[in-house]
Structure formats: C-alpha cells, structure tokens
Amino acid sequence: MKTRNPWLARICALTLMGSAIVQADEAIDAHNVNAFWGVSAEKLEYRYSDSDEKLAVIETDAWYGSDELKFRWQFTGEWEENHNAWETLENQFLAQTPISEFWDAKAGIRIDTPEGPDRVYGVIGLTGLAPYWFEIDTNLYVSDKGDASVDFEAEYELLITNYWIVSATFETLLAFSEDREIGVGKGINSTEVGLRLSYDLIDRAFSPYVGVVHERKYGDTADFARASGGGTEDWFAVVGARLAF
Amino acid sequence: MYDNYYEPETIDIQKGEVVRFVVENHGQLVHEFNIGTADMHEAHQEEMVMMVEHGVIQGGTINHQMMEMDMGDGHTMKHDDPNSVLLEPGQSGELIWRFSGDTTLEFACNVPGHYQAGMYGDVRFQQ
Amino acid sequence: MTRRLITVTLALFLPAIGMAGEYDLTVDRVKIDTGDFVKEGIGYNGSSPGPTLRFKEGEDVVINVTNNLKETTSIHWHGLILPFEQDGVPGISFPGIKPGETFTYRFPVVQAGTYWYHSHSGFQEPNGAYGAIIIEPEGREPFRYDREYVVQLTDKHPHSGDRIMRNLKSSPDYYNRQQQTVMDFFTESREQGFMATLHDRRMWGQMRMMKADIEDVQGFTGLINGKGPEQNWTGLFKPGERVRLRFINSSAMTYFDIRIPGLKMTVVQADGNNVQPVNVDEFRIGVAETYDVIVHIRDEQAYTIFAESMGRSGYARGTLAPREGMVAEVPELRKAPMLTMADMAGHMDHGDMDHGSMNHGGMDHGAMDHSSMNHGSMDQGSMNHAGMDHSAHGGGMPEDPFYASGSGLLPTASNGGKFLSYSDLRAQSPLYEEREPTREIEMRLTGNMERYEWSINGVKYEDADPVVLQYGERVRFKFVNETMMTHPMHLHGMWSILDVGAGKWNPIKHVISVAPATTVYMETEVDAPGEWAFHCHLSYHAAAGMFRKIVVEGGPNEDVASGDAQAKGGDA
Known part of the structure; x- marks a missing residue:
C-alpha cells in the first residue's frame, strides 16, 4: 500500500515529460498530431479450472506519447477467488521507442505486490511484429534481489471472418536463478497457452470472447507450487472481453 | 470556330436556300464544321474516334500522311465528305450547302468530346 | 492598404x-x-x-x-x-x-x-x-449545357476525426474490415489451389503487409451534397437537356469511382481547369480533386449517380430524375480489389535502398525483405492473373501509366467501356508557355503502415525544413510513391502541371494522385511569393506528417512576399 503514492507521482511525471516533447509550433499544432494515448484491456476474464480453481484475470495497458517515445503503464492482476488474494499483481512503467520498421525497444520498472513478498525489477524488452503476423513481446527482468529472468509472449490472430477472431497465445517464463520466496525456480518456470474466440461487437472497442487456457509449471517451480499446496497443471475455461478506448 | 464552340450558335435559313459557309478556326485545336442530323453526327463521331486513336488528329494538328494511309480494307481515314470541313487552328475553309428544309439539322464538330461538350449549333428554318 | x-x-x-x-x-x-x-x-x-x-x-x-x-x-x-x-x-x-x-x-x-x-x-x-x-x-464557357449541379462527395464517419486518428495510431487496421480471412483462404484454395494460396499468404505474411490495405478508414457513409444513399440527393432535368455536373471529392480519405449507368459522361474540366473533352463511362476522383462532366439526357427516366469507394467498402448515391421521387436501380458494390506485388514494388525497393535513414538501422529486415523481394519478382506474373476483379486473362491486361504494371488498383468501367485515366487529360488551353524546368525536386512518399507514420523523403513535417523555391523558377517535382497507399498530393497557391507527356497540353491541376509504386512528375511555375502548404490530402496522412511548408523567395519586384508586393505585382 505504501508504494501507491510514488506510483501516482511517477505517472504524473511521465505525463509531464510527454507533453514537453510536443513542440509549440503553431503550424505543426494545426496540422500534425504529435501526442496520442490509448487505454485497453487485452484480457478481462474469468477462468474456471478443472480442479475448481477460479481466477479473475486483468491485463490492461495505458499509453501516452509520440511516434518516437511512448510511456506505458501495463497492469497484470490475477485474483484467486478460493484464497481471496492476488496471486499476481504487477505494474510495469515503461518508456518505449522504435528501433526498426516493426520493432520497439522498451525499458522501465516492474513492481510486483501480490499476496506474499514484493519485488521490484528493472525491465528491458522488445516488442513488435514478426514475419507472418506474430505479435511478440519479450523482456529481461532483474529483481532487487539480483535475480534475472526472461519472459516471452507470442500472439497470433486468425480471422475466421472480419469480426470473428481466434487468437492463439503462448507465454513462458525462464529464470536464470532461483527466488524461492516467490516460488521461482531456476530454468523454465511455466508456460501458458491460450485459445480465445472473440467477436467484435462494438468496433474494436468491445469484443467478448470465450476460450481455453492451459497452464503448466516445470522443474523446481513445480515443486515449490506442490509444496505450497498448489497445482502444477491446469486447464481453464475462459470467458471475458477485450476492451479498447 | 473556337475551343470548343461556334459563333454564332444558331443560323436562320430559308427553305430551299443555298448557303456558302466561310468557316474559320480561331481556336487552338482541330475542329470540324459538319452539317447533318443528330444521328448522322453520332455515326460520324465513331469515325472521328478512330482518327484520334490513329493519331490523325492530335490536339492542334492534322496528320495528313496518316489520313491517306490504307487501313488494310481499302478504306482510308480521309475526311472528304461534302457536308463537312475539318480545319487546323488558323485555317479557314468553305462549304456550300443547299437546305431543303425537310429534316432537322445541326452543325457540329465531331472531334471526340467536342459535340458532347456543346460544340454544335442549330439550323432554324424561317417559315 | x-x-x-x-x-x-x-x-x-x-x-x-x-x-x-x-x-x-x-x-x-x-x-x-x-x-x-x-x-x-x-x-x-x-x-x-x-x-x-x-x-x-x-x-x-x-x-x-x-x-x-x-x-x-x-x-x-x-x-x-x-x-x-x-x-x-x-x-x-x-x-x-x-x-x-x-x-x-x-x-x-x-x-x-x-x-x-x-x-x-x-x-x-x-x-x-x-x-x-x-x-x-x-x-x-467553352461548352453548352442547360443546367448545372454541384455534386459534392464526402465520406462521413460516425467517429470524430480525433478519435479516428487515435485509433489508427493505436491499431492501423482498426477500421479495416476487408482483411483476408480463413474463409477467403478456403475459397481461394478451391479456385487457385492450396499451395498457390498458401504461398501467396506466406509472401504477404513475410512482409507483414496486407493486400486489403486500400482504405485506411472504412465504416463511413458516402454523402452527396450532405445526403446519404437513403436520403438520395436528386437533381431534376427535362428530357433532352444537357446537364453539367460539378463533382467535388471533399472526403477525408476516400477515392470514389463514379458512374451514371445509362449515360455517357463528357469530362470537360479537372480541378477547375478546362480540359479537352473526353467521353467516359466512369472515372475515379481522388480526394480533393474536382471533375466537371456534361451529360446529355434524352429519355424521361431516372438515372443513379453511383460513387463506389475505391476499396468498395462504401458508396455514395444520388439521382438525376425528370421528377422528384423518381429513382433508378442502385447497383451492387463490385468486389473489393486487392493490392498485388506490383503495388508493393516501391516499398520493396525502399526496403532495399534506404532503410538506414528511416528505420534506425533495421534489425530484422535486411535478410527478410530481400527474400520476399525475390519471391515478389518471381511470382508477379502468376500473382497478377490471380483473381483480380478486372479479370482480363493473359495478354489483354489493360495498362495505365499512372498505375504500377499489374496493379490491383487499376480501375475498369463496370460496363466494359471507357474509364478515365490521367493520360486522357489535356489542357483545353495552355495556361503557361512551355519551357524547360529550372530544376527537379524529388519527393519520395514514404510511410510505415504498422505505425501509421506518413512522411516525405522519410521525414515527418515536424522534423522537416521547408522546401525553398525561387520566384520565377519552373520546378519539376518527381513523386516516387514508396508506400502501398495512393496519395493525393496538393500544392497550395500555385498550379500543378501534371506531366502526361503532352507537352504544352499537359493538364493543370491542384491535386496530383500518385498510385502505389509509381513515379509521377508535375511541374510548377513558381509565380506566387510567400509561404504555402504542400501535403497529402488524406486527412490522417497529412496529420501524421506527410506535409511540407513551401517557401517562395523573391517576388515580381524583389519586394519579398507581403500584401504590398501583391498589390504592386498587379502594377507590373
């Protein structure tokens, strides 16, 4: 809770920096739009597992900035209903800049405050569009405890029609060292594979979906999970919506 | 003749009158002075399209060599009908016509597009 | 003063x-x-x-x-x-x-x-x-007509301009509902074979480009004089009359293909300047262009003015009728065209040549784009034959120098008749003496669709220096379109003399539309001192940076650029 206020201050600082990059030239003001923003929720969903686990999952993204420099706030939360607790509660504050036609580099900070111990990470990452339309997002994290890890996400959208869309996602986390306190083992930690069928109901602003998600933990991470009474592999049925403003 | 209209746009004729027209092209483009019915003009326009497509008429010039060329079927693209004169800019020509007064006639330029754009005039018969 | x-x-x-x-x-x-x-x-x-x-x-x-x-x-x-x-x-x-x-x-x-x-x-x-x-x-006027109407088109969108721009920046395909789907894949596989279709998708996928990327902003209602297709703007005539229609495309983003089934149109003016009349069945009007046509209506019946968007995602409709309330059949929209590898050629050359400047040293493309280029050139032949809507098989493929050879955008008239091309346009009366241009200025039309960035010579307006011209010059502009979009380029204050290869008869315009992967030349007599705008007239391209300031130095009396100079200019 203590950390809330500094975050707010940080957001304000980012916003101010953002407006400073807009030049005060009248002609440019009248003809060029330099700063944009976007708020979206890629996932806003409820998951039921075959082992009766119930999760509310939220992934939101808010950004402000220009073609050259964007500031992002990405939030990920997983609320576990059975324990009434945030299994994941993650905020990333990032600056993002293009490095090639299809790729952006990003750097910033990630603050995890779930149930249990907190962590703060430095982040550098790469996000963009790979050939054949795969959306890729990958990051290197170094925690305040000195542990390094990498995550990788890929998404592919298959258009059944121009409104019915199947999106396939793959996520994995790989740690270079163990952080037992937060249940992270060395090596591949986990994978998550999802398949969601959505329908664009209002523009691309509101797209409800249903789907399935498979989560699996590996190696020491799986052992840690078992030790704390959790499962290591789950199939979830998913219902939710994608939002974009 | 101007680009692309006639001055005057109406001529008054007595039935049976023989008229000698002196036609001057004051424009910068090739123009025609052709007397006929609307249907005749329409038919003639197709020939004129061919003349333009084959480069006989190019904006402000007439390619006379091209005109004489045999089209392969014994026809040439000669423009020598008695009811018509075809003029380059600055040229003038004459046409003598006897108006019987039995049909509705127009004088028109059938260079593609010119008639449609309004390069035509009416022949009015005095009662 | x-x-x-x-x-x-x-x-x-x-x-x-x-x-x-x-x-x-x-x-x-x-x-x-x-x-x-x-x-x-x-x-x-x-x-x-x-x-x-x-x-x-x-x-x-x-x-x-x-x-x-x-x-x-x-x-x-x-x-x-x-x-x-x-x-x-x-x-x-x-x-x-x-x-x-x-x-x-x-x-x-x-x-x-x-x-x-x-x-x-x-x-x-x-x-x-x-x-x-x-x-x-x-x-x-160098033509005759009995009455006239303004036919002003626009692409009215339910979203505000700001919102559209923001959505495009967030997701460039936000409004594109003509993307190729799994269903299309199956249909195409059946028609052209599974491997060919797979190969086609692979090529485009490798480039991360979309064949369906023709209209950035779909979902609009086409209006004629403020009226939607259902509200049906109607112009009255008496049979036998000649009617002059003054078409103006005031759209933000949309090119229209216009026809009046049952009537031939004679184009007599383009962008306000008279042209040598051309009889056509259909014509394409770029954003911000105007065309005046004369129609001769003999019969006592209604005619539909049908303006399909170039990407066929929408249309505007009006009626010419002898009496209020009479309507004619409204045609179906034709099948949406698709870009071909030919339309991508400019982009691929660009990829080859000057990535460095635009893309901060492209990490992944070097190799990638090369391979797709090879595919491109190898497969162009088969590609172009493949199911485009103007399905002239084999040698009968129509050509127009203002479209890339084999372009998917090349229009054909719905009745098989004459479709107006820029190369048909000739000035009715030359406005300027013909002379050699004093210099050439190259303007590469550049952009990045995935980021919705648009620029000239790879530089956006906010980062660009003005283009400086000298009063009295005749400048030849070379537009090289390296993008897969069509850009209507508009120069303020001075005429754009479009080079159609007709010398002094080249038509005089204020908007020059440049199709993907084509190079188009225009010449400008620099006869207006002061500061002027020059930009792509697609609203969201201009706002994204496809815009320049033009500064004309000097003046008729060397009395640089002020209202006084203008007044004196009249003296000289």
Whole structure:
C-alpha cells in the first residue's frame, strides 16, 4: 500500500515529460498530431479450472506519447477467488521507442505486490511484429534481489471472418536463478497457452470472447507450487472481453 | 470556330436556300464544321474516334500522311465528305450547302468530346 | 492598404467598377444526419456542407468568417490562386481565427471553374467543415449545357476525426474490415489451389503487409451534397437537356469511382481547369480533386449517380430524375480489389535502398525483405492473373501509366467501356508557355503502415525544413510513391502541371494522385511569393506528417512576399 503514492507521482511525471516533447509550433499544432494515448484491456476474464480453481484475470495497458517515445503503464492482476488474494499483481512503467520498421525497444520498472513478498525489477524488452503476423513481446527482468529472468509472449490472430477472431497465445517464463520466496525456480518456470474466440461487437472497442487456457509449471517451480499446496497443471475455461478506448 | 464552340450558335435559313459557309478556326485545336442530323453526327463521331486513336488528329494538328494511309480494307481515314470541313487552328475553309428544309439539322464538330461538350449549333428554318 | 489595392485594381480594370462580392460565413456546430447515423459536426452558416459560394472571375471578393466554435478555425480556398495571407492555413498563411473572432478574407478572383473550401485546422474538415465554390468565367464557357449541379462527395464517419486518428495510431487496421480471412483462404484454395494460396499468404505474411490495405478508414457513409444513399440527393432535368455536373471529392480519405449507368459522361474540366473533352463511362476522383462532366439526357427516366469507394467498402448515391421521387436501380458494390506485388514494388525497393535513414538501422529486415523481394519478382506474373476483379486473362491486361504494371488498383468501367485515366487529360488551353524546368525536386512518399507514420523523403513535417523555391523558377517535382497507399498530393497557391507527356497540353491541376509504386512528375511555375502548404490530402496522412511548408523567395519586384508586393505585382 505504501508504494501507491510514488506510483501516482511517477505517472504524473511521465505525463509531464510527454507533453514537453510536443513542440509549440503553431503550424505543426494545426496540422500534425504529435501526442496520442490509448487505454485497453487485452484480457478481462474469468477462468474456471478443472480442479475448481477460479481466477479473475486483468491485463490492461495505458499509453501516452509520440511516434518516437511512448510511456506505458501495463497492469497484470490475477485474483484467486478460493484464497481471496492476488496471486499476481504487477505494474510495469515503461518508456518505449522504435528501433526498426516493426520493432520497439522498451525499458522501465516492474513492481510486483501480490499476496506474499514484493519485488521490484528493472525491465528491458522488445516488442513488435514478426514475419507472418506474430505479435511478440519479450523482456529481461532483474529483481532487487539480483535475480534475472526472461519472459516471452507470442500472439497470433486468425480471422475466421472480419469480426470473428481466434487468437492463439503462448507465454513462458525462464529464470536464470532461483527466488524461492516467490516460488521461482531456476530454468523454465511455466508456460501458458491460450485459445480465445472473440467477436467484435462494438468496433474494436468491445469484443467478448470465450476460450481455453492451459497452464503448466516445470522443474523446481513445480515443486515449490506442490509444496505450497498448489497445482502444477491446469486447464481453464475462459470467458471475458477485450476492451479498447 | 473556337475551343470548343461556334459563333454564332444558331443560323436562320430559308427553305430551299443555298448557303456558302466561310468557316474559320480561331481556336487552338482541330475542329470540324459538319452539317447533318443528330444521328448522322453520332455515326460520324465513331469515325472521328478512330482518327484520334490513329493519331490523325492530335490536339492542334492534322496528320495528313496518316489520313491517306490504307487501313488494310481499302478504306482510308480521309475526311472528304461534302457536308463537312475539318480545319487546323488558323485555317479557314468553305462549304456550300443547299437546305431543303425537310429534316432537322445541326452543325457540329465531331472531334471526340467536342459535340458532347456543346460544340454544335442549330439550323432554324424561317417559315 | 485595402484602399490602395482597390485603386490599383480600378486602374487596371476600369470598366469593371463595383465588381466586389461580399460574403458572410459563420462557422458553427451543426448536426449531420446521414440517414445511417446522426453526428454532431462542424458546418458553415448552420449546415454541412456549407453554402455554395458563387464568384465571378475578375471580381474582388470579401468574405467575413465568424468563428462560433470554442476552438481556432480557418478556411482554405482549395485551388484558388490568391495572395498567401489569404490562403487560410494556420501557422503558414495566418494565425487562424480564434473563437468569437471574425476574420475578413479579401482577394481578387483570377480564375474560373469548380473549386471548394474547407477548414485547414485539425480535423474540422472531416467533421463537416467544407463547401463548394463555383467561379463563372469572364467570357463564355467553352461548352453548352442547360443546367448545372454541384455534386459534392464526402465520406462521413460516425467517429470524430480525433478519435479516428487515435485509433489508427493505436491499431492501423482498426477500421479495416476487408482483411483476408480463413474463409477467403478456403475459397481461394478451391479456385487457385492450396499451395498457390498458401504461398501467396506466406509472401504477404513475410512482409507483414496486407493486400486489403486500400482504405485506411472504412465504416463511413458516402454523402452527396450532405445526403446519404437513403436520403438520395436528386437533381431534376427535362428530357433532352444537357446537364453539367460539378463533382467535388471533399472526403477525408476516400477515392470514389463514379458512374451514371445509362449515360455517357463528357469530362470537360479537372480541378477547375478546362480540359479537352473526353467521353467516359466512369472515372475515379481522388480526394480533393474536382471533375466537371456534361451529360446529355434524352429519355424521361431516372438515372443513379453511383460513387463506389475505391476499396468498395462504401458508396455514395444520388439521382438525376425528370421528377422528384423518381429513382433508378442502385447497383451492387463490385468486389473489393486487392493490392498485388506490383503495388508493393516501391516499398520493396525502399526496403532495399534506404532503410538506414528511416528505420534506425533495421534489425530484422535486411535478410527478410530481400527474400520476399525475390519471391515478389518471381511470382508477379502468376500473382497478377490471380483473381483480380478486372479479370482480363493473359495478354489483354489493360495498362495505365499512372498505375504500377499489374496493379490491383487499376480501375475498369463496370460496363466494359471507357474509364478515365490521367493520360486522357489535356489542357483545353495552355495556361503557361512551355519551357524547360529550372530544376527537379524529388519527393519520395514514404510511410510505415504498422505505425501509421506518413512522411516525405522519410521525414515527418515536424522534423522537416521547408522546401525553398525561387520566384520565377519552373520546378519539376518527381513523386516516387514508396508506400502501398495512393496519395493525393496538393500544392497550395500555385498550379500543378501534371506531366502526361503532352507537352504544352499537359493538364493543370491542384491535386496530383500518385498510385502505389509509381513515379509521377508535375511541374510548377513558381509565380506566387510567400509561404504555402504542400501535403497529402488524406486527412490522417497529412496529420501524421506527410506535409511540407513551401517557401517562395523573391517576388515580381524583389519586394519579398507581403500584401504590398501583391498589390504592386498587379502594377507590373
């Protein structure tokens, strides 16, 4: 809770920096739009597992900035209903800049405050569009405890029609060292594979979906999970919506 | 003749009158002075399209060599009908016509597009 | 100063005393009802489109524009030759018109024809701030017609301009609902074979480009004179009459293919300048262009004016009828065209040559784009035959020098007849002596669709220096379109003489449309001192940076660029 206020201050600082990059030239003001923003929720969903686990999952993204420099706030939360607790509660504050036609580099900070111990990470990452339309997002994290890890996400959208869309996602986390306190083992930690069928109901602003998600933990991470009474592999049925403003 | 209209746009004729027209092209483009019915003009326009497509008429010039060329079927693209004169800019020509007064006639330029754009005039018969 | 200007004018045109039209325009918030939706927008004198302004060549006009909005506004007189302070581009010609303020435009009318006016501030134009201008010539028109109508088209969207821009920046395919789907894949596999279809998808996928990327902003309702297809704008005629239709494309983003089934159209004017008449069945009107056509209607029946968008995602419709209420059949939209590898060629060359400058040292492309290029050239032949809607198989493929050879965008008339091409256009009467250009300026039209960035020579407006021209030059502009979009390039203040290879008969325009992967030349007689705008007239491309300031140095009396210089200019 203590950390809330500094975050707010940080957001304000980012916003101010953002407006400073807009030049005060009248002609440019009248003809060029330099700063944009976007708020979206890629996932806003409820998951039921075959082992009766119930999760509310939220992934939101808010950004402000220009073609050259964007500031992002990405939030990920997983609320576990059975324990009434945030299994994941993650905020990333990032600056993002293009490095090639299809790729952006990003750097910033990630603050995890779930149930249990907190962590703060430095982040550098790469996000963009790979050939054949795969959306890729990958990051290197170094925690305040000195542990390094990498995550990788890929998404592919298959258009059944121009409104019915199947999106396939793959996520994995790989740690270079163990952080037992937060249940992270060395090596591949986990994978998550999802398949969601959505329908664009209002523009691309509101797209409800249903789907399935498979989560699996590996190696020491799986052992840690078992030790704390959790499962290591789950199939979830998913219902939710994608939002974009 | 101007680009692309006639001055005057109406001529008054007595039935049976023989008229000698002196036609001057004051424009910068090739123009025609052709007397006929609307249907005749329409038919003639197709020939004129061919003349333009084959480069006989190019904006402000007439390619006379091209005109004489045999089209392969014994026809040439000669423009020598008695009811018509075809003029380059600055040229003038004459046409003598006897108006019987039995049909509705127009004088028109059938260079593609010119008639449609309004390069035509009416022949009015005095009662 | 005003008095002096008038005195000078008097001295020049003594007989024309008292020729001064005064007009009042208010800029208002208005309701726009398209029949499909009702949307708050911006209009003039309480309506969108605004009133049609009728000027007479040779008169001095005075236009009082009162801004009733809560934001700054401006009016640009599109295609008019006038002193640059009167051109209405905020930050270039003048500071703009503040809320509550009245700005008085004063300029001599030195031309005739069909033009239009629109706001040059933000996205006020897509939001409804546009209207038509008709200028009667001093002498007679070089054509005959019995009546005339303005047919002003636009692509009214239910989203505001700001929102559209933001959505495009967030997700460039936000409005594209013509993307190729799994269903299309199956259909195409059946027609062309599974491997061929898979290969096609692989090529485009490798480039991360979409064949369906023709219209950035879909979901609009096409309007004619403010009326949607259901509201059916109707122009009346008496059988036997010749009707002059003044088509103006005031769209933010949309090219239209226009036809009137059952009638031949004779194109007599393009962008306000008379052209040698061309008989056509259909023509394409780029954004911000105007075309005047004459139709001769013999029969007592109704005719549909049908304007399909180039990407076939929407249409505008109106009617010509002998009586109010009579309608004719409204055709179905034709199948949407798809870009081909030919349309991508400019982009791929670009990928090869100058990635470094634009893309901060592209990490992944070098290798990638090379391989796709090879595919491209290898497969062009088979590609082009593949199921494009103008399905002339084999050798009979129509060609037009203003489209890439094998382009998917090449239009054909729906009745198989004549479709107007830029190469058909000839000036009716050359405006300038023909002479060698003094120099050539290359303008590469560049962009990045995935980021929705648009630029000239890889540089966006905010980062670019002005283009400096010298008064008295004749500049040859070389437009090289390296993108897969079609860009209508608009130069303010001076004419764009489109090179169609006809020498002194080259047509005189104010918008030059440049199709993907083509190079188009235009020449400009630099005869207007001051500062001018030059940009792509697609609203969201201009706003993204496909825009330049042009500075013309010097002047007729070396008395650089001011209102005084203009008045004196009349003396010389």
